[in-house]
Amino acid sequence: MATATFRIWRGDANEGKFVDYETEVSEGMVVLDAVHKIQAEQANDLAVRWNCKAGKCGSCSAEVNGNPKLMCMTRLNEIPLDAPVTVEPMHAFPLIKDLVTDVSWNFEVKKKIKPFNPRPADADDGTWRMAQEDIDRVQEFRKCIECYLCQDVCHVLREHDLHDKFIGPRFFVYAAALEMHPLDTENRLEELKNTDGIGYCNITKCCTKVCPEHITITDNAIIPLKERVVDQFYDPIKKLFRIFRPKQ
Amino acid sequence: MVQYETHEYDVLVIGAGGAGLRAAIEASSAGVSVGLVCKSLLGKAHTVMAEGGVAAALANVDERDGWRVHFADTMRGGQYLNNWRMAELHAKEAPDRVRELEAWGALFDRTQDGRILQRNFGGHQYPRLAHVGDRTGLEMIRVLQDHGIHQGVDVHMECTVISLLKDDGRVVGAFGYEREKGRFKIFSAKAVVLATGGVGKAFKITSNSWEYTGDGHSLAYHAGAELIDMEFVQFHPTGMVWPPSVRGILVTEGVRGEGGILTNSEGDRFMFDHIPELYQNQTSDDPEEGWRYTQGDRDARRPPELLTRDHVARCIVREVQEGRGSPHGGVFLDISWISEKISNAEEHIRRKLPSMYHQFMQLADIDITKEPMEVGPTTHYVMGGIRVDADSQMTSVPGLFAGGECGAGLHGANRLGGNSLSDLLVFGKRAGEYAAQFAKENGVGKVNEAEIEAVASEALKPFDNADGENPFQIQYDLQDMMQDLVGIARSDDGLHNAGEEIHKLVQRADQAGVGGNREYNPGWHTALDLEHMLTISEAIALAALERKASIGAHSRDDYPEKEEPGAGKYNTVVRKNADGEMEVSREPIPELREDLQDVIEEMG
Numbered sequence: 001m002a003t004a005t006f007r008i009w010r011g012d013a014n015e016g017k018f019v020d021y022e023t024e025v026s027e028g029m030v031v032l033d034a035v036h037k038i039q040a041e042q043a044n045d046l047a048v049r050w051n052c053k054a055g056k057c058g059s060c061s062a063e064v065n066g067n068p069k070l071m072c073m074t075r076l077n078e079i080p081l082d083a084p085v086t087v088e089p090m091h092a093f094p095l096i097k098d099l100v101t102d103v104s105w106n107f108e109v110k111k112k113i114k115p116f117n118p119r120p121a122d123a124d125d126g127t128w129r130m131a132q133e134d135i136d137r138v139q140e141f142r143k144c145i146e147c148y149l150c151q152d153v154c155h156v157l158r159e160h161d162l163h164d165k166f167i168g169p170r171f172f173v174y175a176a177a178l179e180m181h182p183l184d185t186e187n188r189l190e191e192l193k194n195t196d197g198i199g200y201c202n203i204t205k206c207c208t209k210v211c212p213e214h215i216t217i218t219d220n221a222i223i224p225l226k227e228r229v230v231d232q233f234y235d236p237i238k239k240l241f242r243i244f245r246p247k248q
Numbered sequence: 249m250v251q252y253e254t255h256e257y258d259v260l261v262i263g264a265g266g267a268g269l270r271a272a273i274e275a276s277s278a279g280v281s282v283g284l285v286c287k288s289l290l291g292k293a294h295t296v297m298a299e300g301g302v303a304a305a306l307a308n309v310d311e312r313d314g315w316r317v318h319f320a321d322t323m324r325g326g327q328y329l330n331n332w333r334m335a336e337l338h339a340k341e342a343p344d345r346v347r348e349l350e351a352w353g354a355l356f357d358r359t360q361d362g363r364i365l366q367r368n369f370g371g372h373q374y375p376r377l378a379h380v381g382d383r384t385g386l387e388m389i390r391v392l393q394d395h396g397i398h399q400g401v402d403v404h405m406e407c408t409v410i411s412l413l414k415d416d417g418r419v420v421g422a423f424g425y426e427r428e429k430g431r432f433k434i435f436s437a438k439a440v441v442l443a444t445g446g447v448g449k450a451f452k453i454t455s456n457s458w459e460y461t462g463d464g465h466s467l468a469y470h471a472g473a474e475l476i477d478m479e480f481v482q483f484h485p486t487g488m489v490w491p492p493s494v495r496g497i498l499v500t501e502g503v504r505g506e507g508g509i510l511t512n513s514e515g516d517r518f519m520f521d522h523i524p525e526l527y528q529n530q531t532s533d534d535p536e537e538g539w540r541y542t543q544g545d546r547d548a549r550r551p552p553e554l555l556t557r558d559h560v561a562r563c564i565v566r567e568v569q570e571g572r573g574s575p576h577g578g579v580f581l582d583i584s585w586i587s588e589k590i591s592n593a594e595e596h597i598r599r600k601l602p603s604m605y606h607q608f609m610q611l612a613d614i615d616i617t618k619e620p621m622e623v624g625p626t627t628h629y630v631m632g633g634i635r636v637d638a639d640s641q642m643t644s645v646p647g648l649f650a651g652g653e654c655g656a657g658l659h660g661a662n663r664l665g666g667n668s669l670s671d672l673l674v675f676g677k678r679a680g681e682y683a684a685q686f687a688k689e690n691g692v693g694k695v696n697e698a699e700i701e702a703v704a705s706e707a708l709k710p711f712d713n714a715d716g717e718n719p720f721q722i723q724y725d726l727q728d729m730m731q732d733l734v735g736i737a738r739s740d741d742g743l744h745n746a747g748e749e750i751h752k753l754v755q756r757a758d759q760a761g762v763g764g765n766r767e768y769n770p771g772w773h774t775a776l777d778l779e780h781m782l783t784i785s786e787a788i789a790l791a792a793l794e795r796k797a798s799i800g801a802h803s804r805d806d807y808p809e810k811e812e813p814g815a816g817k818y819n820t821v822v823r824k825n826a827d828g829e830m831e832v833s834r835e836p837i838p839e840l841r842e843d844l845q846d847v848i849e850e851m852g
Contacts, residue, residue, distance in 0.1 A: 028491020040720035044771030045764030051457040054497045054607060056386065057292045073610055096428055097768040107290065115398045116353035127347055129362030135355045142355060142387060146291055
């Protein structure tokens with residue numbers, strides 16, 4: 001049986017290094033299979049998050065040969081095995097141990113976004129009517145499995161570390177899903193502009209490229225939100241309008 | 249002296265899949281303080297993998313549907329071994345629970361007139377499954393999560409409960425550990441809700457994730473609660489079989505609901521070969537009529553591919569055993585053939601079954617719009633579980649509740665697809681509601697220090713034994729053994745062997761050792777999981793030995809008849825006896841209420 005070498009990051013918040021593990025590989029294997037095999041046979045305490053192993057839960061995010069990936073959906077036949085395969089944790093979040101990072105910041109961010117607030121029901125039985133074509137675009141956003149690979153690759157978070165000023169692509173998608181939900185009545189534009197930092201995004205589309213659910217994050221979520229923000233706060237006619245007739 | 253931190257709640261919910269989240273939301277809305285503990289990050293629990301939909305008689309697509317039909321379908325699917333009161337509550341309350349999700353932001357697929365769309369599924373007489381493509385579970389868990397985080401629930405992520413704590417016959421809290429640092433946490437609670445899901449990880453081929461190690465079943469059993477009908481483990485007929493690394497991953501029943509057909513190596517639609525008596529009136533013997541059914545013809549009868557899961561799984565095993573299987577030991581599931589029937593088949597398949605398209609393309613290099621899939625049975629769900637009161641979901645231990653997959657009764661001998669997502673909503677809510685009520689009526693219990701010391705020292709034992717056996721190896725051996733001896737075909741000999749093997753594995757688990765430290769250590773976690781897995785494996789094998797008949801999901805090679813002569817309808821009940829040993833008994837199922845009997849007869 002063929003073997004391959006996996007160069008896996010081992011360590012915690014204080015120190016760490018790459019360690020090479022050689023293991024057998026077989027047809028159809030994904031990176032997560034190899035990591036599990038190494039964990040079971042050579043390194044019982046190798047920390048890795050995973051759940052569904054079918055690309056549906058978004059737990060096993062890591063960087064494989066430098067590319068942000070779900071380990072469960074990365075086939076070994078897609079990567080060269082004649083050189084060691086590097087597997088390391090996401091860089092945009094603090095390391096807990098080995099391949100596991102502290103993603104709790106994301107959960108805190110989500111809590112701060114105004115929740116869904118529907119209009120009164122359309123029918124007497126308390127239900128609503130919505131056309132499929134009106135929800136198609138929101139359903140695209142709701143495919144998100146919260147793997148945070150888009151957060152990992154976004155330079156505003158990854159290089160500039162602006163976690164306190166910028167909510168990242170995942171939460172622009174989340175906000176867009178709420179803003180474009182046909183039943184929702186909240187307005188989140190002021191927060192998007194002032195505290196969520198949508199202006200920091202310079203639409204390089206790195207997030208869209210790595211999304212395992214193929215959500216067109218930049219074009220369908222972020223740009224329309226930017227347009228709405230511009231429309232509400234920077235439209236010169238509306239600005240005049242606001243000066244002369246301030247909000248009640 | 250063991251170190252730990254303490255948290256106090258009125259209600260502690262263990263598990264944050266659909267049932268746990270729904271319970272936590274309900275308990276919190278009743279005005280009590282709620283703690284929610286989950287093994288993974290929030291939103292990653294197994295509910296996320298549910299594909300086809302949530303069953304509720306909304307009657308949006310076919311107005312002939314209603315709670316009576318749903319009730320009768322559920323009972324028939326469960327071979328009438330169901331807890332009929334639970335089946336009644338479930339059928340009546342599921343529509344409200346689904347509509348409630350819409351009020352919290354869920355976006356189900358729509359009908360032409362803008363209401364929630366419903367699709368056909370095995371064993372459901374009318375199109376009944378509200379769905380979002382084939383990612384319904386993701387939509388549901390996300391809605392419950394995003395609603396739940398604003399309800400004042402205190403969430404403990406990546407925290408695993410090792411033992412329940414009791415005082416004076418009542419549950420008073422739980423002992424857990426958080427993964428990041430490996431520190432112990434003591435939860436003091438007036439009421440505890442178990443919502444820990446299933447047991448699939450005890451088997452080698454399964455659609456279940458690492459979390460499904462039967463924790464709730466085992467915690468409840470060791471706390472003195474009863475487990476019923478543990479022999480009923482559902483083997484979903486369609487799991488992936490190739491390549492080896494993806495074996496067991498689920499292929500949604502929605503493929504068949506959309507017109508997918510099952511064929512063997514000779515190209516025959518073998519599901520037509522045998523249609524069970526209970527379903528003869530409802531099932532078509534004509535392929536053309538079956539196709540019309542999947543396309544919404546209200547007068548057509550269902551194709552046999554949409555018979556119940558237990559039956560379809562057995563037929564697949566038969567085809568493989570008799571040499572008519574696919575190259576990798578399954579059969580063929582083909583949706584691409586519908587291009588003969590509709591012009592935009594490729595686009596239609598990608599829109600209706602996006603995850604399946606993606607899954608096969610990425611993991612198996614198969615384009616399902618052009619070629620058939622290879623599928624075979626995979627361990628998917630446990631119908632049996634913790635015995636609960638139908639209305640309140642309280643177990644036989646005061647203060648201990650259970651909801652969702654780990655609670656038992658609704659599904660009888662076999663669960664219908666779609667009835668699990670509705671189960672977790674209906675009974676998750678009820679468990680939360682009654683747990684909150686219990687908490688209001690009862691004071692804080694007393695957590696016993698000696699019990700904490702004992703649990704802690706047992707939990708740390710694998711570290712004292714660094715040269716002990718690798719816990720992963722013990723787990724693999726258990727999974728192999730359960731697959732072979734307690735899997736889809738069972739016998740007296742095999743089950744006796746399984747009992748002996750489990751006792752050997754218990755000895756080995758006791759000697760398991762782990763290296764490294766307590767911080768995020770999967771080896772240690774696996775060693776701790778073993779006790780739960782071995783407990784529920786023993787319960788399944790013991791219950792399977794007790795039921796000497798082949799009914800629903802439980803198949804005995806040595807007892808092919810559906811009922812034992814003279815045995816009547818009964819539940820198997822597993823409990824811990826006074827000597828600490830596991831024992832099994834039979835208890836007759838209470839007689840069906842007359843008006844419900846009438847409903848069943850009326851529905852034919």
